[in-house]
Amino acid sequence: MFQESYIECKVKKGITAAKGFKSVGIHCGVKRVKKDLALIVSDVPATAAGVFTLNKVQAAPVLVCKEHLMNNNSFRAIVCNSGNANACTGEKGYKDAVAMANETASVLGISPQEVFVSSTGVIGEKLPIEKITTGIKRAAAHLSESGYLSAAEAIMTTDTFAKSHETSFLVNGIEVNIGGISKGSGMIHPNMATMLGFVTTDAAISKSTLQDLLKATCDKTFNRIIVDGDTSTNDMVIMLANGASGVTIEEGTDEYKLFEEELFELLKKLSIDIVKDGEGATKVIEITVEGALTDADAEKAARTVALSPLVKTAIHGEDANWGRILAAVGYSGIEFNPDKFEITINEIPILKENYFVTLPNVVANQTLKPEKINLLLELHGGNGKATCWTCDFSEEYVKINGSYRT
């Protein structure tokens, strides 16, 4: 129901916006018809960073990526299949993930250690590895600077639109680019809604700086979107920095700050697209908690509200039910004074201190009409602040989840 990003990504270069990157997405046969294999390659060696799922059950490609990231400083490619998660597949699964790296390295003439491997799809089924290795050969032959959309499409599972964004800015007069693609639509279908993000930049950034930067930025973007709270076995965000722009970004400089801001805005767009694509979602909800004792408290409260089925169904029904929101903050476990609690929806105050209801219900409900909802919760207890994003909760979600196989 949100087509905006799809249209946007048609006219942009996404993952290949950064100089020296090529990509492609093809159909190799894991899925019946749709594209299911993406390849992203840097012309020259790049540094890399990765952020991975905290689920104790980690899919084989996650393990392989972590090993490669830990043991190497130079990287060239990301290969990703959709349609099968290669998770809970034991030894065979691990071998298959290694085989994907090996095949990619072989056709590109690089080392397997320079390749990141990713999978997304059904859990517990063995990978049709021959189809994938054959596919990798074919994909490599079609790598191009205009392969951004096909790559974005090839990592989709239950996603209803491709998620692709980019940004371009000047550092001392020289153009620097960051581009990225993402996938995810709430864990709706049979464990197929892994969250993936692949990001490229033509800035030069040291491996350790890039890792800190990616981790910190993911903590405020990909880790702040909440669809249903379920965390997948395959989630990962990988970033490559190849230096092709000639600009180096070092920690503590003004350029670093600028780069950080641009990366944040880009990952935020890639993240919010995932929320928009939440199964049955009709609204994107930005929840900001201010005035908590600490930022951590603010995040805890915002997350609890974002997870509450009661709040999400009320917003779906365009019902400005402040009691549900207050009760959710109440059981989030943070310290605050309920008497001072205030709620503003899309810049209109609906609850002020001492439970003062500013508007009749029917009027307050109007604030929930738009597709984008800004929920501001003011605790008046300190300077702690945090924002997270979620979507509303519709009958569609349950319908699809209970009966996707029939």
Place this chain on the structure above:
Amino acid sequence: MFQESYIECKVKKGITAAKGFKSVGIHCGVKRVKKDLALIVSDVPATAAGVFTLNKVQAAPVLVCKEHLMNNNSFRAIVCNSGNANACTGEKGYKDAVAMANETASVLGISPQEVFVSSTGVIGEKLPIEKITTGIKRAAAHLSESGYLSAAEAIMTTDTFAKSHETSFLVNGIEVNIGGISKGSGMIHPNMATMLGFVTTDAAISKSTLQDLLKATCDKTFNRIIVDGDTSTNDMVIMLANGASGVTIEEGTDEYKLFEEELFELLKKLSIDIVKDGEGATKVIEITVEGALTDADAEKAARTVALSPLVKTAIHGEDANWGRILAAVGYSGIEFNPDKFEITINEIPILKENYFVTLPNVVANQTLKPEKINLLLELHGGNGKATCWTCDFSEEYVKINGSYRT
């Protein structure tokens, strides 16, 4: 859709099964038509115990009950209205809760400190206190040993059936009784789904022993039922022990153990009735985790599975999706080895170690046909064990929650 408990409570004495207790439920005008005021009274002074919501937002009656419990050793009555939670109502709300205790004390000729006050219903609206105090007078005139069903009905909000159970057993040849009523049906309607439990016994038990016993038993019953994870501002369980049986229960004795078991079974029934009554629920799911490192770990895992919208919708759709269950345990935060994970549904193993799927999907799905689902998750990592209860998640839940006002 579950009428069984309703039929059961028609032929039992519930809250008045214990000797020396009378109760009644009437309509006093908070609700339009249905009963909305319950009174439970002991003929003689009783000891009492209470377990209260951990929500930071605590309704006025919760505050009043805690004060009375802390400052007194002798108790006689519980008064409870439904239809209005008297929560987030400021000073006026506190005065109203005190007024309910005062009026009850006045008509019964006891001290206000001997009265527990409870409310359940809409948050944020002032109590129509005159209707309630007038109602208390009328209710007191109708107290009787056969008033158990009307009391159970008068504390209902969105509940679709009254919840009332009792147990009777011999201690050294003398009959001892425990009875109780509960309410709650998942936090569905506008914060009206507070969980309440009122329990009476004719055993004599010291206040401190009773408190320990009630707390420990609630931790394994009322605190182990999960409908949607939202915790209300008004939740409470109150227990009165009046000694009318002539039997004294002291800690460390065989009688204590027996009493503890009987209380556990009773509170379990009262709790499971709440799960059964979860909005749109079609199945009760008992989730037992075994083989965790600790009991606390087992509980954490069981709760996470019980809260997963993905697991709950899959069970609703009768889809034995083991990947969703394993992934939920994976993100519960506990230590375990996924390779050793096993799942048994209604005594039929569907997943064995090393992700070995024992049955074809269509056959495994048959295990989810019954209305009562026993989900046993074996981690093979230690002796930690815990059980909790939840219900499935249907389209009805969302439909009702998003549109209850229209």
